[in-house]
Amino acid sequence: MGQYAGECLPIKFFRMDLIFATHNQNKAEEINKLLGSSWNVRSLDDAGFHEDIPETGSTLEENALQKARFVWNELGVTCFADDTGLEIDFLDGAPGVYSARFAGPEKDSIQNMEKVLKEMKDVTNRKARFRTVIALIVEGEEVLFEGSVDGEILQKMSGDQGFGYDPIFQPDEADVSFACMSLLEKNQISHRGQAIKKLVDYLESIKNQ
Numbered sequence: 001m002g003q004y005a006g007e008c009l010p011i012k013f014f015r016m017d018l019i020f021a022t023h024n025q026n027k028a029e030e031i032n033k034l035l036g037s038s039w040n041v042r043s044l045d046d047a048g049f050h051e052d053i054p055e056t057g058s059t060l061e062e063n064a065l066q067k068a069r070f071v072w073n074e075l076g077v078t079c080f081a082d083d084t085g086l087e088i089d090f091l092d093g094a095p096g097v098y099s100a101r102f103a104g105p106e107k108d109s110i111q112n113m114e115k116v117l118k119e120m121k122d123v124t125n126r127k128a129r130f131r132t133v134i135a136l137i138v139e140g141e142e143v144l145f146e147g148s149v150d151g152e153i154l155q156k157m158s159g160d161q162g163f164g165y166d167p168i169f170q171p172d173e174a175d176v177s178f179a180c181m182s183l184l185e186k187n188q189i190s191h192r193g194q195a196i197k198k199l200v201d202y203l204e205s206i207k208n209q
Contacts, residue, residue, distance in 0.1 A: 019042055019044070021068055023052075054070070072137045085097050085098075088126075145198040149171050153168055
């Protein structure tokens with residue numbers, strides 16, 4: 001298991017190229033905007049890697065590490081992977097690690113949201129949180145970064161921006177869903193934005209070592 005960032009690991013040298021272990025172009029675009037122009041971030045498709053990476057872990061940490069390790073073992077390059085889960089209090093933390101396939105293996109966002117709304121019908125306790133874990137591997141060393149944001153599940157879908165569960169999740173810091181925000185607005189408070197900021201800070205800290 002990787003360790004959460006707290007102190008810099010002894011890394012011999014740092015490369016500006018980063019492989020993001022995802023085929024999801026929405027996530028790749030979001031993270032590219034967060035990382036900025038200092039980093040050459042490429043998705044798996046950009047790197048010509050089209051295999052599906054297994055996600056069989058029982059936690060976000062396990063899945064993020066599994067994906068990052070898969071890319072590291074195959075390509076041997078600096079890489080990172082993320083896993084995100086929507087955790088709903090009324091559903092005892094579900095869908096959690098199974099968020100992408102909550103309604104089935106098709107990973108259909110609309111079906112996932114419809115299932116959540118159906119199970120939350122007439123429920124008054126709608127508290128939930130998004131949590132993202134990022135696993136970074138640099139020269140074989142593993143580091144974890146986490147971000148989370150509290151909010152609530154709306155009564156119906158709202159907005160057409162973002163992806164995943166964004167149309168039914170309203171963060172506590174706003175009065176609209178993530179799907180009603182611009183990417184810039186969302187990134188300022190989102191779970192993924194928090195985790196990426198920690199990733200960027202860490203990369204900056206080791207860049208000149």
